[in-house]
Amino acid sequence: MQAMRLYDYQHAPSPRRVRMYLAEKALEVPTVQVDLRRGGQFDESFQRVSSGMVVPVLELDDGTCIAESMAICRYFEALHPEPPLFGRDARESALVEMWSRRAEFEGYIAVAEVLRNTHPRFAGRGLPGVVSGVEQIAALVDRGKASWRRFIGRVDAQLAGRAYLVGDAFTVADITAFVAVDFARVAELPCDGEHLQRWHAAIAARPSARA
Numbered sequence: 001m002q003a004m005r006l007y008d009y010q011h012a013p014s015p016r017r018v019r020m021y022l023a024e025k026a027l028e029v030p031t032v033q034v035d036l037r038r039g040g041q042f043d044e045s046f047q048r049v050s051s052g053m054v055v056p057v058l059e060l061d062d063g064t065c066i067a068e069s070m071a072i073c074r075y076f077e078a079l080h081p082e083p084p085l086f087g088r089d090a091r092e093s094a095l096v097e098m099w100s101r102r103a104e105f106e107g108y109i110a111v112a113e114v115l116r117n118t119h120p121r122f123a124g125r126g127l128p129g130v131v132s133g134v135e136q137i138a139a140l141v142d143r144g145k146a147s148w149r150r151f152i153g154r155v156d157a158q159l160a161g162r163a164y165l166v167g168d169a170f171t172v173a174d175i176t177a178f179v180a181v182d183f184a185r186v187a188e189l190p191c192d193g194e195h196l197q198r199w200h201a202a203i204a205a206r207p208s209a210r211a
């Protein structure tokens, strides 16, 4: 039996979602850095914990491996419900899920689509966790940009008169959308909108944004 550990990469957006979540909960979990720039996700030792060859992965004391950033956060939420980051009641939980899905599918994935299909570093690696043989597709860049523009318009409208995506409470939906915005900046995508910028500045000031 070994101690719980989080397989992480400091410069990647998906594990950042988990790190921000843990920081908001004041939870400390030992991390193992998987250097994606060097192709560390393809090492045999890592394939043992992640058949998908992506980070983050949480390995529990009993050897159970949990992939997917939100699945990892849900594990901790069940064990440490305070402060609630997945909603405080049925209504809020549903709205958090709604905005989390939009942030992931229309925001985060749109940015990933743009980056993976343009950056030379991803030539032949159009999907994460794939060593080669998945070529970049230029049309996906246009689709990603269109999805991103629609997403930030929606987020900006939602934030008019609200501190966070789901009212007055900071939640995992804000974490995913915030990480997607920073990811979009790397991809040089627009991140405008008066309300979006106010919201972004407020979250950037939280200590968890530096986790």
Ligand SMILES: N[C@@H](CCC(=O)N[C@@H](CS)C(=O)NCC(=O)O)C(=O)O
Residues within 6 Å of the ligand: 012, 013, 014, 015, 036, 041, 053, 054, 055, 056, 067, 068, 069, 070, 127, 128, 129, 130
């Ligand atoms: N939906 C997954 C996405 C995981 C993912 O794509 N991770 C990226 C880093 S952000 C990765 O490990 N990429 C490896 C690669 O590019 O080969 C999650 O939320 O955990």
